Amino acid sequence: MKNVERTIKSDKVYQGKIINLRIDTVELPDQKYSKREIIEHPGAVAVVPIAEDNKIVMVKQFRKAVEDCLLEVPAGKLEIGEEPLDCAKRELLEETGYKSDNLEYLFKFYTSPGFCNEEISVFVAKDLIKDVAQPDEDEYIEIEKYGIDELVEKISKEEIKDAKTITCILYIKNLLK
Amino acid sequence: MKNVERTIKSDKVYQGKIINLRIDTVELPDQKYSKREIIEHPGAVAVVPIAEDNKIVMVKQFRKAVEDCLLEVPAGKLEIGEEPLDCAKRELLEETGYKSDNLEYLFKFYTSPGFCNEEISVFVAKDLIKDVAQPDEDEYIEIEKYGIDELVEKISKEEIKDAKTITCILYIKNLLK
Numbered sequence A, B: 001m002k003n004v005e006r007t008i009k010s011d012k013v014y015q016g017k018i019i020n021l022r023i024d025t026v027e028l029p030d031q032k033y034s035k036r037e038i039i040e041h042p043g044a045v046a047v048v049p050i051a052e053d054n055k056i057v058m059v060k061q062f063r064k065a066v067e068d069c070l071l072e073v074p075a076g077k078l079e080i081g082e083e084p085l086d087c088a089k090r091e092l093l094e095e096t097g098y099k100s101d102n103l104e105y106l107f108k109f110y111t112s113p114g115f116c117n118e119e120i121s122v123f124v125a126k127d128l129i130k131d132v133a134q135p136d137e138d139e140y141i142e143i144e145k146y147g148i149d150e151l152v153e154k155i156s157k158e159e160i161k162d163a164k165t166i167t168c169i170l171y172i173k174n175l176l177k
Helices: A084-096 A148-156 A163-175 B084-096 B148-156 B163-175
Strands: A006-015 A020-027 A033-040 A044-049 A056-063 A068-072 A075-077 A102-110 A119-126 A142-146 B006-015 B020-027 B033-040 B044-049 B056-063 B068-072 B075-077 B102-110 B119-126 B142-146
Touching: A006 B006, A044 A056, A044 A084, A044 A163, A056 A084, A056 A148, A056 A163, A068 A163, A075 A084, A084 A102, A084 A119, A102 A163, A102 B163, A119 A163, A142 A148, A148 A163, A148 B163, A163 B102, A163 B148, A163 B163, B044 B056, B044 B084, B044 B163, B056 B084, B056 B148, B056 B163, B068 B163, B075 B084, B084 B102, B084 B119, B102 B163, B119 B163, B142 B148, B148 B163
Parallel strands: A044 A119, B044 B119
Antiparallel strands: A006 A020, A020 A033, A044 A075, A056 A068, A056 A142, A102 A119, B006 B020, B020 B033, B044 B075, B056 B068, B056 B142, B102 B119
């Protein structure tokens, strides 16, 4: 496919704690120009932690952007220079209080490629060892455990509303060997 | 869950064509303050168009934010005051050239609730009638058709990298009656 959009100009609008915003002026295949609003994100990981009883460890937290408490798989953004696998181990411990040295990479995806470069790498974690959760200072997280079929039912009832979580759960249901 | 974050202050940083950016200062459950960077998005729809041969009509387009051509389900953002069903019919025609009066609502989800309020409502479209595609002036779109199992395989091979598309395809595979 040849319709690559060449960047003519790139203006930084905002540089923040988690995201930056820039406006790119691009040249289209017909030589016309257009503007693209782009959110820069450092990337993130999601972890599907599978406990000994085969239940999946989920987190529940308030999300200001949507003013709602959401049930999600543990996840978090990459620190500068951090490898996804290290980030996955760190976020698993911080958010759930479980340690694991048995993490396996599954797949990755873009959350909103129409305007944002966030990419999430997904890991499955097994052989969980209970330790102490270490949430960030401004994180308030509750832990809940569910079987995979309970989670699929929650998706069908719209009780799980987070795209990365739906993606992870249905991927595990369909494609995990 | 009681950890609602009360808004103390809300500052508009940017108002754009597709997205706005604001910074909320919130009061946490322990009375401390924190900042939340929030992208405001008008919301969107995604459509899974199922042709007579049971193949799914997909679109391929360049996505500047990730500098890549992605295979996706047809989708687009809501116009002001537009109902999701009307938006789904409009985007289906604009992007694929197919009309349908047989659209069924399936489910909805948030794409990135950690920092963005974008919600996508998903519809399945049947009884497709060939018409003429009407892409936006700055959209360059190719159409490809695949069976559901081909698409699931593309997910497993990371040839589909867009979260909404993975979500829609695996939902159809698992939960469409």
